[in-house]
Amino acid sequence: EYSHIQGTRWNKNVITYRYLLYTRDLPRNTVDSLIASAFNVWAKASGLTFVRSHTNNADIMVEFVTSNHGDMYPFDGPRGTLAHAFGPGLGVGGDTHFDDDEHWTAGERGFNLFLVAAHEFGHALGLKHSRNPDSLMYPTYKSSRSANLLSREDVANINTLYSKLL
Numbered sequence: 001e002y003s004h005i006q007g008t009r010w011n012k013n014v015i016t017y018r019y020l021l022y023t024r025d026l027p028r029n030t031v032d033s034l035i036a037s038a039f040n041v042w043a044k045a046s047g048l049t050f051v052r053s054h055t056n057n058a059d060i061m062v063e064f065v066t067s068n069h070g071d072m073y074p075f076d077g078p079r080g081t082l083a084h085a086f087g088p089g090l091g092v093g094g095d096t097h098f099d100d101d102e103h104w105t106a107g108e109r110g111f112n113l114f115l116v117a118a119h120e121f122g123h124a125l126g127l128k129h130s131r132n133p134d135s136l137m138y139p140t141y142k143s144s145r146s147a148n149l150l151s152r153e154d155v156a157n158i159n160t161l162y163s164k165l166l
């Protein structure tokens with residue numbers, strides 16, 4: 001929800017992402033697959049393609065950081081704010097930061113990285129919060145989410161931003 005540079009949406013269909021820092025809570029390949037799955041949630045609904053990059057000019061830089069980490073939004077230790085993402089745009093646009101003072105998991109305990117990442121990438125694509133508790137873009141974390149993560153509202157909102165490419 002930190003729409004840093006006024007760009008409501010990405011103006012391209014292929015969006016790259018790159019890891020800067022991992023968490024020690026999970027094996028790297030587990031992080032890779034959870035993050036890829038979170039991108040895939042939005043790829044299916046928007047027609048966008050997400051490609052992992054290993055160079056430093058990726059659109060979405062992904063990192064696990066704590067407290068003050070170089071932007072105007074320091075994290076707050078365990079619990080509280082779990083992560084944040086900048087809206088579409090150049091430079092810091094799209095960048096997604098996870099609070100590494102959280103306990104990141106692939107399951108039910110702690111905070112599920114897939115669920116949080118899916119919410120964050122909604123912001124990275126330009127989505128704001130929803131008032132519907134069943135929506136992925138609801139402002140607070142919910143561990144129990146149905147199989148189809150996106151509410152009809154989430155799908156409608158992403159389609160408003162990115163008309164589903166044929």
Ligand SMILES: CC(C)C[C@H](CS(C)(=N)=N)C(=O)N[C@H]1Cc2cn(c3ccccc23)CCCCCCNC1=O
Nearest residue numbers: 001079080081082083084085116119120138139140141
């Ligand atoms: C939706 C998330 C994936 C991303 C958002 C952050 S963002 C920028 N991407 N919209 C988030 O972290 N929301 C907080 C909101 C929040 C809930 N509480 C808080 C107590 C203090 C501060 C924040 C919170 C009450 C206590 C529970 C704290 C743990 C869970 N935290 C949250 O749900």
Ligand SMILES: [Ca+2]
Nearest residue numbers: 077079081099
């Ligand atoms: Ca926190």
Ligand SMILES: [Zn+2]
Nearest residue numbers: 069071073097
């Ligand atoms: Zn940050």
Ligand SMILES: [Zn+2]
Nearest residue numbers: 001119129139
């Ligand atoms: Zn949010």
